[in-house]
Amino acid sequence: MGFKMGIVGLPNVGKSTLFNALTRTAAAQAANFPFCTIEPNVGEVAVPDARLDVLAGIAGSKTIIPTRMTFVDIAGLVRGASKGEGLGNQFLANIRECDAIAHVLRCFEDGDITHVEGRIDPVADAETIETELMLADMESIERRLVALGKKLRGGDQDTLDQDRLLRAALAALNEGKPARTVQVAEDDKRIWRQLMLLTSKPVLYVCNVEEAKAATGNSQSDRVAVMAKAQGAGTVVISARIEEELAQMPADDAAMFLEEMGLHEAGLDRLIKAGYALLGLQTYFTVGPKEARAWTITKGTLAPQAAGVIHGDFEKGFIRAETVGYDDYVAGKGEAGAKEAGKFRVEGKTYEVKDGDVLHFLFNA
Ligand SMILES: Nc1ncnc2c1ncn2[C@@H]1O[C@H](COP(=O)(O)OP(=O)(O)OP(=O)(O)O)[C@@H](O)[C@H]1O
Numbered sequence: 001m002g003f004k005m006g007i008v009g010l011p012n013v014g015k016s017t018l019f020n021a022l023t024r025t026a027a028a029q030a031a032n033f034p035f036c037t038i039e040p041n042v043g044e045v046a047v048p049d050a051r052l053d054v055l056a057g058i059a060g061s062k063t064i065i066p067t068r069m070t071f072v073d074i075a076g077l078v079r080g081a082s083k084g085e086g087l088g089n090q091f092l093a094n095i096r097e098c099d100a101i102a103h104v105l106r107c108f109e110d111g112d113i114t115h116v117e118g119r120i121d122p123v124a125d126a127e128t129i130e131t132e133l134m135l136a137d138m139e140s141i142e143r144r145l146v147a148l149g150k151k152l153r154g155g156d157q158d159t160l161d162q163d164r165l166l167r168a169a170l171a172a173l174n175e176g177k178p179a180r181t182v183q184v185a186e187d188d189k190r191i192w193r194q195l196m197l198l199t200s201k202p203v204l205y206v207c208n209v210e211e212a213k214a215a216t217g218n219s220q221s222d223r224v225a226v227m228a229k230a231q232g233a234g235t236v237v238i239s240a241r242i243e244e245e246l247a248q249m250p251a252d253d254a255a256m257f258l259e260e261m262g263l264h265e266a267g268l269d270r271l272i273k274a275g276y277a278l279l280g281l282q283t284y285f286t287v288g289p290k291e292a293r294a295w296t297i298t299k300g301t302l303a304p305q306a307a308g309v310i311h312g313d314f315e316k317g318f319i320r321a322e323t324v325g326y327d328d329y330v331a332g333k334g335e336a337g338a339k340e341a342g343k344f345r346v347e348g349k350t351y352e353v354k355d356g357d358v359l360h361f362l363f364n365a
């Protein structure tokens, strides 16, 4: 499926540093000058899930295969970007293709690292970026409304719905509110998503703080948290510098380093999990002696479509899903024990897969 989270922010705030840490590479050039990144960097990241190790332990699985999501490191945005300033509209297309946005805000003080606006103010920075995205949406909506206007008369239902939803989004934007504040009815969600408005995407604020404040956050990240709460958005406090160092260490050293810093979990793990939740994603497992593997589905996915994530044939020929909930699997120390405890279920085509389900699909080849 490939869910994509776009890393967005002003230039030189630490986006590429974070991307490199996430992907454990040096694929993206990260350096102290604005507009270091021009072409987007795309990388797949394993979604950390302690349950997978537990399941593999019980089943004696030889390999463990986590599920993955995609991060895209995008060029820095500046004031006036929607009108072509900086790298202009080029990056907007990169954002449009993402399912959600990780908005990196510079919360660290460091006189050596250039801030394009010459001061540290993450709340104002967030507004600058949001304003550019809103302006870009308004412009694209107006263009699209003109194009749709010619097709409205005698147009099909989709055309009418698009027109109505674009107008609803424009009304919100004209009031200075992002498109994600529009209440969208369940029936309209498909078309709404197709509109691909930049400000309709869910946002997670990533507060990039100095190394010493990675565990506690600082006064700037506190301000961002207040702003995010008012918007119903999430925040993650992270020091991209530390994450960069951690990503290069062997696992044992990294664990010790985390401990010393007073951190329980790498910031990256918190960020990936928050992004996963923001996208409305959940996980089911397939477990056997060969491998224990995690698979991503959206909430509400039915068993045949969940099977389809593994292979299209599983969905087409779906018969039933043998199902054990994660807790029951652990309590029974495996499938046999769960069965004895009466926790083994056979589910059909209308079963809504739950987060943590251990599944075995039966299908007609
Ligand atoms: N938490 C931090 N503390 C101190 N310095 C940091 C921190 N995070 C990133 N930096 C430094 O900030 C500089 C810019 O980082 P980076 O290249 O990742 O930014 P960027 O947002 O990708 O910029 P651009 O938009 O120009 O591509 C680098 O020198 C990096 O080491």
Ligand SMILES: [Mg+2]
Binding pocket: 015, 016, 017, 028, 029, 030, 036, 037, 073, 074, 075, 076
């Ligand atoms: Mg960069």
